[in-house]
Amino acid sequence: MADRQKRAMWQLPWSYGESIAVVTGVVAVGWSLQLTAGSFDIGLLRWPANLICGGVLLLAAVLVAVKSGNAFCRWLAGTPLAVTLAGVFVVLGVVMGLTPQIFLGAEQQGGIPSQLGFDHMTASWAFVLIYGMLLLSLGAVALHRLIHFRIKDYAFYLNHLGLWLALFAAAAGAADMKRYVMHVREGETEWRVYNEQGDILDLPIAISLKDFRLEEYPPKLAVIDRTTGEAFPAGKPHYFALDDAPEGRIGDWEFRLDEYIHDAVRNSDSTYHQVFMPGASPAARVSIRNAQTGAECDGWVCAGNSAQLPMTLNLEATYAVAMTVAEPKKFLSDIEAYTENGQTVQTTLEVNRPLRIDSWMIYQYDYDKQAGRMSAYSSFELVYDPWLVPAYVGLAMLMAGSAAMLWSGRRRKEETQ
Incomplete structure (x- = not known):
């Protein structure tokens, strides 16, 4: 039998070779933008821009899935590109984990890695571009399978749609997330904080400090x-x-x-x-x-x-x-939290045991260390993240899909024995 002729590079349909080349080029473009234009401004994706971007990505994924007869669209919704993007995304995540991260706007560490955005990875152009392409590819893969819906593929739908939702909610939440530190004196109620410019802000949430306790070794x-x-x-x-x-x-x-x-x-x-x-x-x-x-x-x-x-x-x-x-063993604050919509919660806050109320997370943050047990105030970190619930829903779908795949795989194995 005659040897099969080797397929030329860039000949449709594209496979892993072209996928690696394209993704590598996207990373190179991201690094070029990083060196010339600086870091990506995450603030550009604040509400409603993040919702609009999500809608555009979904619309593009629908068009790609519908045009599955086109070789280029089939590549966009295909496994080679999705696997390549996921691999590069994991590599960038490993680099981020191994490199001490700094707040955007802080003084950079210097050197080529810092200039390429390794020390503030989530605001680097390479990371943002790969993230967007991954959402497009993942959405197209899931929607292409949904067009040819089969009930037995429910685990696939849960996995891919859950992962898409979790990734999108994480990106949208990073843009809309706000962090404040509030100092509340014992016996008083506070709703004001200072922003990064030193201006006083009135928050739609208030905290009343009933009692502060410090346990010591x-x-x-x-x-x-x-x-x-x-x-x-x-x-x-x-x-x-x-x-x-x-x-x-x-x-x-x-x-x-x-x-x-x-x-x-x-x-x-x-x-x-x-x-x-x-x-x-x-x-x-x-x-x-x-x-x-x-x-x-x-x-x-x-x-x-x-x-x-x-x-x-x-x-x-x-x-x-x-x-x-x-030395302090643990410090606790008996508080009552109020929101503008009338929600009230009484609880005891301590380190690693936060309170969630509405779209806010309240953490025990600090106290007057010089005064110790005589501290007249307690400090709380307030984190506003309206996209936390969608992120949890996506993670729940992902876990359910993974469990379903394990169960169905075990059942098929038993049936073949």
Whole structure:
């Protein structure tokens, strides 16, 4: 049988070779635009521009799917281009993950990678162009199959339409997303924030701070130089953790914890007692013995705070025992959030446990670290993302489609056995 003649490059119908060449050219065009025109302005896609762009992409995908008899349209809606675009998209995502990202407008790191947009990938022209082509190709693939609808292809429809919706919602959300930091004093209600230009904005959401609470780890004891305040030994200080064991050792000094009060207030010049109040501070009574000289001493040591002075315990002429500042374990805010449409939610916010209300996500952000438990305010990060629900719907469809494909594949395997 005669050898099959090798197909020439750029001869329709196009396959993987042409797809790789075209996508590579698109990336090169994106890098050229990046070097000459700068980064892509994501603000151009704010509502309703993002919806218009989505409609244009869908209309183009419909036209491509309908014109499946045309060789070029068949390539646009074909597997080679979709696989190539997905591969390049993954590569760009890996580069983004390996490169520290900066906020658009911040000072760039310098060098060719930064100039090509590697350190602000989602605003680079190459990423935006590939993203748009992927949405077009993915939509055309899904719609082409929908035109020849078959119920047994439901897993394919869920996968591709869900992925398209999730990708589009993520892009649209990036343009419409807004972030603010709101500082609310305890017992007060706040709805104003500052924008990047320092102007005051009135938000359609308000937060009332009922109570702020800070939980702390027990502090540690350290031996310090009374002259310099440097912890012993210099360079690699050792600590006696009050929550580990009742006894410990730092250098030649043997420690024994006699009493510990986390909420302590000075009772006299050298003693403390427990009082639950905002100005309380951790305090410990310890007995110390020098293993080399046999010298002994005991007394109270206090970390202190903005309400009361710290207390140290002198060991000898050179050294003293001091208590470190207690490290925060977690901080919580009891809040009540209000929206303009009358929605009200009461909850307790803490780190990694945000509140979703309307199209807003409220995160516990910060507090007055110098005041510690006496902080008079709590800071919240407010993120507005009206496209979050469509993104979740797309991800749910994608997961349902993946599960359906696994189930149908397993069933076919059982039927063939």
